[in-house]
Amino acid sequence: DAGITQSPRHKVTETGTPVTLRCHQTENHRYMYWYRQDPGHGLRLIHYSYGVKDTDKGEVSDGYSVSRSKTEDFLLTLESATSSQTSVYFCAIANGQNTEAFFGQGTRLTVV
Amino acid sequence: QQPVQSPQAVILREGEDAVINCSSSKALYSVHWYRQKHGEAPVFLMILLKGGEQKGHEKISASFNEKKQQSSLYLTASQLSYSGTYFCGTERGGATNKLIFGTGTLLAVQP
Known part of the structure:
Protein backbone atom coordinates (compact mmCIF):
# COMPACT_ATOMS: atom_id res chain seq x y z
CA ASP A 1 0.00 0.00 0.00
CA ALA A 2 1.11 3.52 -0.80
CA GLY A 3 2.28 5.46 2.21
CA ILE A 4 -0.35 8.12 2.55
CA THR A 5 -2.09 9.05 5.78
CA GLN A 6 -4.71 11.61 6.62
CA SER A 7 -5.27 13.16 10.00
CA PRO A 8 -7.53 13.44 11.78
CA ARG A 9 -9.80 10.64 10.53
CA HIS A 10 -12.87 12.14 12.17
CA LYS A 11 -13.57 15.62 13.42
CA VAL A 12 -16.55 17.54 14.72
CA THR A 13 -16.17 21.29 14.83
CA GLU A 14 -18.32 24.33 15.35
CA THR A 15 -19.38 26.80 12.71
CA GLY A 16 -16.95 29.67 12.37
CA THR A 17 -13.88 27.87 13.67
CA PRO A 18 -10.79 27.24 11.56
CA VAL A 19 -9.93 23.63 10.79
CA THR A 20 -6.79 22.10 9.31
CA LEU A 21 -6.61 18.66 7.75
CA ARG A 22 -3.28 17.04 7.10
CA CYS A 23 -2.16 14.72 4.32
CA HIS A 24 1.20 13.04 4.79
CA GLN A 25 2.98 10.87 2.23
CA THR A 26 6.14 8.80 2.37
CA GLU A 27 6.30 8.10 -1.39
CA ASN A 28 8.03 11.30 -2.51
CA HIS A 29 5.28 11.80 -5.12
CA ARG A 30 5.19 15.17 -6.84
CA TYR A 31 1.43 15.70 -7.11
CA MET A 32 -1.00 15.96 -4.23
CA TYR A 33 -4.74 16.61 -4.29
CA TRP A 34 -7.58 17.38 -1.93
CA TYR A 35 -11.11 16.26 -2.81
CA ARG A 36 -14.42 16.34 -1.05
CA GLN A 37 -17.00 13.63 -1.53
CA ASP A 38 -20.70 14.33 -1.22
CA PRO A 39 -23.70 12.25 -2.34
CA GLY A 40 -24.65 13.02 -5.91
CA HIS A 41 -21.48 14.97 -6.61
CA GLY A 42 -18.83 12.31 -6.69
CA LEU A 43 -15.31 13.52 -5.94
CA ARG A 44 -14.79 17.23 -6.39
CA LEU A 45 -11.34 18.78 -6.53
CA ILE A 46 -10.70 21.49 -3.95
CA HIS A 47 -7.01 22.32 -4.42
CA TYR A 48 -3.99 20.53 -5.73
CA SER A 49 -0.22 20.81 -5.68
CA TYR A 50 2.33 20.10 -8.38
CA GLY A 51 5.39 20.72 -6.25
CA VAL A 52 6.60 22.29 -3.04
CA LYS A 53 4.94 25.70 -2.70
CA ASP A 54 3.19 25.18 -6.06
CA THR A 55 -0.56 24.95 -5.64
CA ASP A 56 -3.65 25.77 -7.65
CA LYS A 57 -7.39 25.92 -7.22
CA GLY A 58 -9.80 23.17 -8.13
CA GLU A 59 -13.50 23.34 -8.81
CA VAL A 60 -14.74 24.04 -5.27
CA SER A 61 -11.98 26.09 -3.66
CA ASP A 62 -14.04 28.85 -2.02
CA GLY A 63 -13.60 28.80 1.75
CA TYR A 64 -10.50 26.60 1.57
CA SER A 65 -6.78 27.26 1.48
CA VAL A 66 -3.80 24.93 1.20
CA SER A 67 -0.12 24.89 1.89
CA ARG A 68 2.72 22.63 0.89
CA SER A 69 6.00 23.63 2.49
CA LYS A 70 7.63 20.23 1.99
CA THR A 71 7.12 17.32 -0.37
CA GLU A 72 5.49 15.00 2.15
CA ASP A 73 2.83 17.26 3.65
CA PHE A 74 -0.20 18.94 2.09
CA LEU A 75 -2.43 20.86 4.47
CA LEU A 76 -6.04 21.85 3.82
CA THR A 77 -7.46 24.68 5.92
CA LEU A 78 -11.08 25.66 6.27
CA GLU A 79 -10.70 29.28 7.23
CA SER A 80 -14.08 29.58 8.93
CA ALA A 81 -15.99 26.32 8.84
CA THR A 82 -19.59 26.29 7.65
CA SER A 83 -22.20 23.54 7.71
CA SER A 84 -21.92 23.24 3.91
CA GLN A 85 -18.36 22.02 4.43
CA THR A 86 -19.57 18.93 6.25
CA SER A 87 -18.20 16.20 4.03
CA VAL A 88 -15.71 13.39 3.61
CA TYR A 89 -12.34 14.72 2.51
CA PHE A 90 -9.86 12.62 0.56
CA CYS A 91 -6.24 13.31 -0.17
CA ALA A 92 -4.57 11.69 -3.18
CA ILE A 93 -1.03 11.52 -4.51
CA ALA A 94 0.45 10.76 -7.91
CA ASN A 95 4.00 10.49 -9.16
CA GLY A 96 3.50 11.85 -12.65
CA GLN A 97 1.17 12.36 -15.54
CA ASN A 98 -0.76 9.31 -16.69
CA THR A 99 0.07 7.39 -13.54
CA GLU A 100 -2.14 5.89 -10.90
CA ALA A 101 -3.34 8.08 -8.05
CA PHE A 102 -3.31 6.71 -4.50
CA PHE A 103 -5.89 7.85 -1.99
CA GLY A 104 -5.74 8.32 1.74
CA GLN A 105 -8.41 6.77 3.96
CA GLY A 106 -10.40 9.96 4.18
CA THR A 107 -11.40 12.41 6.90
CA ARG A 108 -15.01 12.71 7.95
CA LEU A 109 -15.64 16.31 8.96
CA THR A 110 -18.85 17.45 10.62
CA VAL A 111 -19.52 21.14 11.13
CA VAL A 112 -22.26 21.83 13.69
CA GLN B 1 -16.27 20.95 -15.89
CA GLN B 2 -16.67 17.76 -13.87
CA PRO B 3 -17.08 14.70 -16.13
CA VAL B 4 -20.58 13.28 -16.20
CA GLN B 5 -21.10 9.57 -15.65
CA SER B 6 -24.06 7.45 -16.63
CA PRO B 7 -25.94 5.66 -15.34
CA GLN B 8 -25.95 7.07 -11.83
CA ALA B 9 -26.75 3.65 -10.43
CA VAL B 10 -27.19 0.13 -11.71
CA ILE B 11 -28.26 -3.14 -10.11
CA LEU B 12 -27.09 -6.43 -11.60
CA ARG B 13 -27.34 -10.12 -10.93
CA GLU B 14 -24.14 -12.10 -10.73
CA GLY B 15 -22.94 -13.00 -14.20
CA GLU B 16 -24.60 -10.06 -15.95
CA ASP B 17 -22.73 -7.39 -17.86
CA ALA B 18 -22.65 -3.63 -17.31
CA VAL B 19 -21.33 -0.57 -19.08
CA ILE B 20 -20.48 2.69 -17.32
CA ASN B 21 -19.99 5.81 -19.40
CA CYS B 22 -17.94 8.92 -18.75
CA SER B 23 -18.31 12.07 -20.81
CA SER B 24 -16.35 15.31 -20.68
CA SER B 25 -17.05 18.73 -22.17
CA LYS B 26 -13.32 19.40 -22.46
CA ALA B 27 -10.50 17.67 -24.25
CA LEU B 28 -9.13 14.61 -22.52
CA TYR B 29 -5.51 13.58 -22.40
CA SER B 30 -6.11 10.41 -20.47
CA VAL B 31 -8.90 8.73 -18.52
CA LEU B 45 -8.46 0.13 -11.86
CA MET B 46 -6.89 1.39 -15.06
CA ILE B 47 -5.68 4.29 -17.18
CA LEU B 48 -6.47 4.80 -20.86
CA LEU B 49 -4.14 6.99 -22.86
CA LYS B 50 -4.51 8.84 -26.12
CA TYR B 74 -17.05 -2.68 -19.41
CA LEU B 75 -17.70 -5.16 -16.63
CA THR B 76 -18.45 -8.62 -17.97
CA ALA B 77 -19.79 -11.60 -16.04
CA SER B 78 -20.05 -9.45 -12.93
CA GLN B 79 -19.14 -10.84 -9.53
CA LEU B 80 -20.30 -9.79 -6.08
CA SER B 81 -16.89 -8.21 -5.55
CA TYR B 82 -17.58 -5.74 -8.37
CA SER B 83 -20.06 -3.88 -6.19
CA GLY B 84 -19.08 -0.32 -5.33
CA THR B 85 -18.99 3.17 -6.74
CA TYR B 86 -17.03 3.69 -9.94
CA PHE B 87 -15.35 6.96 -10.79
CA CYS B 88 -13.75 8.15 -13.97
CA GLY B 89 -10.98 10.71 -13.70
CA THR B 90 -9.57 12.95 -16.37
CA GLU B 91 -6.24 14.69 -16.67
CA ARG B 92 -5.96 18.02 -18.43
CA GLY B 93 -2.34 17.56 -19.31
CA GLY B 94 0.42 20.10 -18.77
CA PHE B 101 -13.18 13.02 -11.17
CA GLY B 102 -16.66 12.36 -12.36
CA THR B 103 -19.97 12.17 -10.56
CA GLY B 104 -19.73 8.44 -9.87
CA THR B 105 -21.79 5.35 -10.71
CA LEU B 106 -23.08 3.08 -7.96
CA LEU B 107 -22.99 -0.58 -9.00
CA ALA B 108 -24.71 -3.23 -6.91
CA VAL B 109 -24.26 -6.89 -7.82
CA GLN B 110 -26.77 -9.25 -6.24
CA PRO B 111 -26.56 -13.05 -5.90
Whole structure:
Protein backbone atom coordinates (compact mmCIF):
# COMPACT_ATOMS: atom_id res chain seq x y z
CA ASP A 1 0.00 0.00 0.00
CA ALA A 2 1.11 3.52 -0.80
CA GLY A 3 2.28 5.46 2.21
CA ILE A 4 -0.35 8.12 2.55
CA THR A 5 -2.09 9.05 5.78
CA GLN A 6 -4.71 11.61 6.62
CA SER A 7 -5.27 13.16 10.00
CA PRO A 8 -7.53 13.44 11.78
CA ARG A 9 -9.80 10.64 10.53
CA HIS A 10 -12.87 12.14 12.17
CA LYS A 11 -13.57 15.62 13.42
CA VAL A 12 -16.55 17.54 14.72
CA THR A 13 -16.17 21.29 14.83
CA GLU A 14 -18.32 24.33 15.35
CA THR A 15 -19.38 26.80 12.71
CA GLY A 16 -16.95 29.67 12.37
CA THR A 17 -13.88 27.87 13.67
CA PRO A 18 -10.79 27.24 11.56
CA VAL A 19 -9.93 23.63 10.79
CA THR A 20 -6.79 22.10 9.31
CA LEU A 21 -6.61 18.66 7.75
CA ARG A 22 -3.28 17.04 7.10
CA CYS A 23 -2.16 14.72 4.32
CA HIS A 24 1.20 13.04 4.79
CA GLN A 25 2.98 10.87 2.23
CA THR A 26 6.14 8.80 2.37
CA GLU A 27 6.30 8.10 -1.39
CA ASN A 28 8.03 11.30 -2.51
CA HIS A 29 5.28 11.80 -5.12
CA ARG A 30 5.19 15.17 -6.84
CA TYR A 31 1.43 15.70 -7.11
CA MET A 32 -1.00 15.96 -4.23
CA TYR A 33 -4.74 16.61 -4.29
CA TRP A 34 -7.58 17.38 -1.93
CA TYR A 35 -11.11 16.26 -2.81
CA ARG A 36 -14.42 16.34 -1.05
CA GLN A 37 -17.00 13.63 -1.53
CA ASP A 38 -20.70 14.33 -1.22
CA PRO A 39 -23.70 12.25 -2.34
CA GLY A 40 -24.65 13.02 -5.91
CA HIS A 41 -21.48 14.97 -6.61
CA GLY A 42 -18.83 12.31 -6.69
CA LEU A 43 -15.31 13.52 -5.94
CA ARG A 44 -14.79 17.23 -6.39
CA LEU A 45 -11.34 18.78 -6.53
CA ILE A 46 -10.70 21.49 -3.95
CA HIS A 47 -7.01 22.32 -4.42
CA TYR A 48 -3.99 20.53 -5.73
CA SER A 49 -0.22 20.81 -5.68
CA TYR A 50 2.33 20.10 -8.38
CA GLY A 51 5.39 20.72 -6.25
CA VAL A 52 6.60 22.29 -3.04
CA LYS A 53 4.94 25.70 -2.70
CA ASP A 54 3.19 25.18 -6.06
CA THR A 55 -0.56 24.95 -5.64
CA ASP A 56 -3.65 25.77 -7.65
CA LYS A 57 -7.39 25.92 -7.22
CA GLY A 58 -9.80 23.17 -8.13
CA GLU A 59 -13.50 23.34 -8.81
CA VAL A 60 -14.74 24.04 -5.27
CA SER A 61 -11.98 26.09 -3.66
CA ASP A 62 -14.04 28.85 -2.02
CA GLY A 63 -13.60 28.80 1.75
CA TYR A 64 -10.50 26.60 1.57
CA SER A 65 -6.78 27.26 1.48
CA VAL A 66 -3.80 24.93 1.20
CA SER A 67 -0.12 24.89 1.89
CA ARG A 68 2.72 22.63 0.89
CA SER A 69 6.00 23.63 2.49
CA LYS A 70 7.63 20.23 1.99
CA THR A 71 7.12 17.32 -0.37
CA GLU A 72 5.49 15.00 2.15
CA ASP A 73 2.83 17.26 3.65
CA PHE A 74 -0.20 18.94 2.09
CA LEU A 75 -2.43 20.86 4.47
CA LEU A 76 -6.04 21.85 3.82
CA THR A 77 -7.46 24.68 5.92
CA LEU A 78 -11.08 25.66 6.27
CA GLU A 79 -10.70 29.28 7.23
CA SER A 80 -14.08 29.58 8.93
CA ALA A 81 -15.99 26.32 8.84
CA THR A 82 -19.59 26.29 7.65
CA SER A 83 -22.20 23.54 7.71
CA SER A 84 -21.92 23.24 3.91
CA GLN A 85 -18.36 22.02 4.43
CA THR A 86 -19.57 18.93 6.25
CA SER A 87 -18.20 16.20 4.03
CA VAL A 88 -15.71 13.39 3.61
CA TYR A 89 -12.34 14.72 2.51
CA PHE A 90 -9.86 12.62 0.56
CA CYS A 91 -6.24 13.31 -0.17
CA ALA A 92 -4.57 11.69 -3.18
CA ILE A 93 -1.03 11.52 -4.51
CA ALA A 94 0.45 10.76 -7.91
CA ASN A 95 4.00 10.49 -9.16
CA GLY A 96 3.50 11.85 -12.65
CA GLN A 97 1.17 12.36 -15.54
CA ASN A 98 -0.76 9.31 -16.69
CA THR A 99 0.07 7.39 -13.54
CA GLU A 100 -2.14 5.89 -10.90
CA ALA A 101 -3.34 8.08 -8.05
CA PHE A 102 -3.31 6.71 -4.50
CA PHE A 103 -5.89 7.85 -1.99
CA GLY A 104 -5.74 8.32 1.74
CA GLN A 105 -8.41 6.77 3.96
CA GLY A 106 -10.40 9.96 4.18
CA THR A 107 -11.40 12.41 6.90
CA ARG A 108 -15.01 12.71 7.95
CA LEU A 109 -15.64 16.31 8.96
CA THR A 110 -18.85 17.45 10.62
CA VAL A 111 -19.52 21.14 11.13
CA VAL A 112 -22.26 21.83 13.69
CA GLN B 1 -16.27 20.95 -15.89
CA GLN B 2 -16.67 17.76 -13.87
CA PRO B 3 -17.08 14.70 -16.13
CA VAL B 4 -20.58 13.28 -16.20
CA GLN B 5 -21.10 9.57 -15.65
CA SER B 6 -24.06 7.45 -16.63
CA PRO B 7 -25.94 5.66 -15.34
CA GLN B 8 -25.95 7.07 -11.83
CA ALA B 9 -26.75 3.65 -10.43
CA VAL B 10 -27.19 0.13 -11.71
CA ILE B 11 -28.26 -3.14 -10.11
CA LEU B 12 -27.09 -6.43 -11.60
CA ARG B 13 -27.34 -10.12 -10.93
CA GLU B 14 -24.14 -12.10 -10.73
CA GLY B 15 -22.94 -13.00 -14.20
CA GLU B 16 -24.60 -10.06 -15.95
CA ASP B 17 -22.73 -7.39 -17.86
CA ALA B 18 -22.65 -3.63 -17.31
CA VAL B 19 -21.33 -0.57 -19.08
CA ILE B 20 -20.48 2.69 -17.32
CA ASN B 21 -19.99 5.81 -19.40
CA CYS B 22 -17.94 8.92 -18.75
CA SER B 23 -18.31 12.07 -20.81
CA SER B 24 -16.35 15.31 -20.68
CA SER B 25 -17.05 18.73 -22.17
CA LYS B 26 -13.32 19.40 -22.46
CA ALA B 27 -10.50 17.67 -24.25
CA LEU B 28 -9.13 14.61 -22.52
CA TYR B 29 -5.51 13.58 -22.40
CA SER B 30 -6.11 10.41 -20.47
CA VAL B 31 -8.90 8.73 -18.52
CA HIS B 32 -8.58 6.98 -15.17
CA TRP B 33 -11.04 4.52 -13.65
CA TYR B 34 -11.35 3.81 -9.90
CA ARG B 35 -13.63 1.73 -7.72
CA GLN B 36 -14.65 2.65 -4.18
CA LYS B 37 -16.09 0.16 -1.72
CA HIS B 38 -18.43 1.55 0.90
CA GLY B 39 -16.51 3.32 3.66
CA GLU B 40 -13.18 2.89 1.90
CA ALA B 41 -10.86 4.92 -0.30
CA PRO B 42 -11.09 4.75 -4.10
CA VAL B 43 -8.75 2.21 -5.66
CA PHE B 44 -7.17 2.40 -9.09
CA LEU B 45 -8.46 0.13 -11.86
CA MET B 46 -6.89 1.39 -15.06
CA ILE B 47 -5.68 4.29 -17.18
CA LEU B 48 -6.47 4.80 -20.86
CA LEU B 49 -4.14 6.99 -22.86
CA LYS B 50 -4.51 8.84 -26.12
CA GLY B 51 -3.48 6.58 -28.93
CA GLY B 52 -5.00 3.51 -27.36
CA GLU B 53 -2.47 2.41 -24.77
CA GLN B 54 -4.13 0.98 -21.71
CA LYS B 55 -2.60 0.30 -18.32
CA GLY B 56 -4.33 -1.63 -15.61
CA HIS B 57 -6.83 -4.25 -14.76
CA GLU B 58 -7.05 -7.79 -16.10
CA LYS B 59 -10.75 -8.58 -15.86
CA ILE B 60 -12.31 -5.23 -16.60
CA SER B 61 -11.90 -3.46 -19.91
CA ALA B 62 -12.50 0.06 -21.13
CA SER B 63 -12.50 2.22 -24.23
CA PHE B 64 -11.48 5.82 -24.84
CA ASN B 65 -12.87 7.86 -27.71
CA GLU B 66 -10.68 10.96 -27.86
CA LYS B 67 -12.75 12.72 -30.51
CA LYS B 68 -15.98 12.35 -28.59
CA GLN B 69 -14.25 12.97 -25.25
CA GLN B 70 -15.85 9.85 -23.85
CA SER B 71 -14.80 6.68 -22.11
CA SER B 72 -16.70 3.53 -21.23
CA LEU B 73 -15.93 0.85 -18.64
CA TYR B 74 -17.05 -2.68 -19.41
CA LEU B 75 -17.70 -5.16 -16.63
CA THR B 76 -18.45 -8.62 -17.97
CA ALA B 77 -19.79 -11.60 -16.04
CA SER B 78 -20.05 -9.45 -12.93
CA GLN B 79 -19.14 -10.84 -9.53
CA LEU B 80 -20.30 -9.79 -6.08
CA SER B 81 -16.89 -8.21 -5.55
CA TYR B 82 -17.58 -5.74 -8.37
CA SER B 83 -20.06 -3.88 -6.19
CA GLY B 84 -19.08 -0.32 -5.33
CA THR B 85 -18.99 3.17 -6.74
CA TYR B 86 -17.03 3.69 -9.94
CA PHE B 87 -15.35 6.96 -10.79
CA CYS B 88 -13.75 8.15 -13.97
CA GLY B 89 -10.98 10.71 -13.70
CA THR B 90 -9.57 12.95 -16.37
CA GLU B 91 -6.24 14.69 -16.67
CA ARG B 92 -5.96 18.02 -18.43
CA GLY B 93 -2.34 17.56 -19.31
CA GLY B 94 0.42 20.10 -18.77
CA ALA B 95 2.89 20.39 -15.93
CA THR B 96 0.28 20.91 -13.22
CA ASN B 97 -1.50 17.57 -13.86
CA LYS B 98 -4.93 18.60 -12.68
CA LEU B 99 -6.93 15.43 -12.01
CA ILE B 100 -10.71 15.76 -11.95
CA PHE B 101 -13.18 13.02 -11.17
CA GLY B 102 -16.66 12.36 -12.36
CA THR B 103 -19.97 12.17 -10.56
CA GLY B 104 -19.73 8.44 -9.87
CA THR B 105 -21.79 5.35 -10.71
CA LEU B 106 -23.08 3.08 -7.96
CA LEU B 107 -22.99 -0.58 -9.00
CA ALA B 108 -24.71 -3.23 -6.91
CA VAL B 109 -24.26 -6.89 -7.82
CA GLN B 110 -26.77 -9.25 -6.24
CA PRO B 111 -26.56 -13.05 -5.90
